[in-house]
Amino acid sequence: MTITQDSSAPLVAVVGATGAQGGSVVKALAESNKPYRVRGFTRDSTKPAAQKLVAQGVDVVDVSLVLDNVKNVFKAFEGANMAFLMTAFMVHLDAERETAEGKMMIDAAKAAGVERIVWSGLSNVTKISGGKYTHVVNFDSKALVTDYGRQSGVPFVDVQAGWYASNFMNPGQCPVKRPDGTFAIRLPVTPTASFPIIDAERDYGLYVVHVLEAAVFPDGEEVRTGEYLTMEEIALQLSQATGKQIVIDPMPMDQFEKEMTAMGLPPVLVLDLTDAYSAVGEFGYYGGKASPSVEGLFRTPTSWFEYAKTADWSKVLA
Template structure:
């Protein structure tokens, strides 16, 4: 445990501290031999996840990171040496809001004079697909924030998250009338997807960036715990849980309908469905290779290890 209050240690401001990505960043930094001070943001510092972080020595700040609170947001980064920034598209499904909040975070960190920003971006699907897929706004909005951040002059590294393994524990396995389960996506069974064990592995990449001798301004990091096909993931879940899980390729419209039935708002569902067409045709990272895991503090977790360690009691009922 190396979270410290010593002012000689660098102060890392972490947005989304109680969430998957920010939580993973704090976990990875706390496992480091190097000492860090950590300031985490939440809208409610009394919630259990925030209390647990306080117990670890994280300074938790209650702040709603919206443009209406711009002044407080600027003040909140004061004194930070580095910042991890992530936007929460799933809170509102609005490209405009994601862009304005992302830009505000960049501006606030720049004003605070941080030595480096690690920004959780994604690729520009509209651009990479030559204008074919224009509805994947949660990717495109983040890519526009990346461009803004790079142009702003603040030293910035873009660490992109692969598709979460954890999605399988949150509704991506759908029970079929015959009692089996299906992963139903608008992609071929053999399409390789860059998947990430977000809780365990995402933060490793951020720590790797922060612990380089010189902050690698301009770097793009494409995270992946394993590059794996959906049919292989279905096979491994079956093997590891003893339940029958199959992969079914469905149309983009069916994928959107399925997501709506799982509780996604129609606009969000349509855009997530189109993501799968992009992955199928261009790859999760638009054809660019995933970043080598060689420099990471420990090996990333394979999908098989995730299957073995996960609690499937709610996902396979």
């Protein structure tokens, strides 16, 4: 089913429509066997990704989702029946701003009469760790938005994104070549630490659309996404998929901090990452909650092995 312009179809407002998560939601709405009108929010409708959405029938709206633009934010949600909301911490690295903007979007969706909200949240690491790890601010700030959304009076579900498969393409997280020709993933976690791997661009939207289409909307629930694998399994499957020998070589946390600082990462992000890896290793990515389920999705998500097999590793594993 393609995206429709038929006024009888529900209108879904999608924040971040040109990004990984929002773009995946649009993709899944287009793949569904049910018709949808889609309004995609973006900061720049002239960029190629936005124009591609226009060609697919998406109503692309330029809107800056900041507090100073609150009137236009409220206007952008008018007429929507459902909404997918997310924030972009990595754009500004300001946890208080992220929480405030998330709450503003919930208020705007509520004022517009939206019947179902799906929010891209994350766990409160400070609470999960009993106050031991307090610097994973991009998790905690989203968790505060989740609390607000559950109290808004609008049916609200938190669909949490797992660990992006594409993270292993990024500097500081990708395999590093060693003198003997093998490659090592050097992160401050043990080989037995588990991560819920997800190909976010392809598959995150599957979970969102599954929730939006639920016969009984699971108001207040938390949906977890991804395929749980240990670091050891991640390295083994990447080796099998690429034909390269890849191992886990845990890095001491103090060395990781120094390397992230040397790469030019802001102090807030260095602290965030160090506490995040520590918390995952000790308490789990989802704080020990049940593993993600794929039951009911209209297609099977991409596995880590499938992602590794089809991704272009030529620059990473040169």
